[in-house]
């Protein structure tokens with residue numbers, strides 16, 4: 001029997017995680033064993049509806065479900081936690097994109113990053129450093145490097161320091177969205193190691209000063 005269920009109701013039923021089925025004016029929770037086949041039926045913005053082939057009514061949690069096609073989902077008794085490892089780094093390859101602008105700061109960030117890679121046993125020959133003029137240019141290069149398929153992560157380093165005009169906002173926002181879209185479009189993690197500071201002191205403190213080294217922290221994120 002084919003029923004339809006809206007994405008809104010899928011999101012509200014926390015208990016079964018599968019939502020409620022509305023049929024013949026009645027509403028009942030949908031259990032995973034009820035579903036034989038889940039198939040997208042239409043794509044209107046607010047009601048993303050699915051065609052569900054529903055089996056007999058009994059609801060039993062913790063039963064794995066598979067759907068045809070690429071996507072499948074399962075409801076299992078154990079919760080899986082997937083985390084990155086910073087231990088097994090052998091064979092990991094990284095690119096570092098670093099901005100020359102405010103080089104006295106970005107050099108320190110780069111030093112911190114390379115130090116972290118070394119501490120976590122990443123080999124020098126597995127790291128390529130690419131210099132760009134300013135933080136504004138980081139995104140396009142990170143995107144290209146990500147799409148090359150040569151690296152497991154791209155670490156992006158820059159230092160944007162506020163001046164008198166609104167230029168700061170343009171550069172820092174562009175750097176952030178450039179790095180974000182590089183990661184999204186390449187599918188390779190692009191790590192944001194760009195300082196966005198109100199003044200030089202803030203930058204110095206974060207480039208090996210009293211607030212640590214944000215380049216080193218970003219490198220650990222890349223490894224993870």
Ligand SMILES: Nc1c(NC[C@H](O)[C@H](O)[C@H](O)CO)[nH]c(=O)[nH]c1=O
Nearest residue numbers: 099101133134135136158159160161
């Ligand atoms: N002011 C800062 C810049 N500005 C330069 C731009 O990033 C860019 O290179 C230029 O606009 C040409 O496209 N870059 C920084 O990294 N930090 C700054 O504080």
Ligand SMILES: CC(=O)[C@@H](O)COP(=O)(O)O
Nearest residue numbers: 161163164165166167168
């Ligand atoms: C990041 C910047 O905006 C800075 O270098 C530019 O300074 P200003 O706003 O004084 O031109």
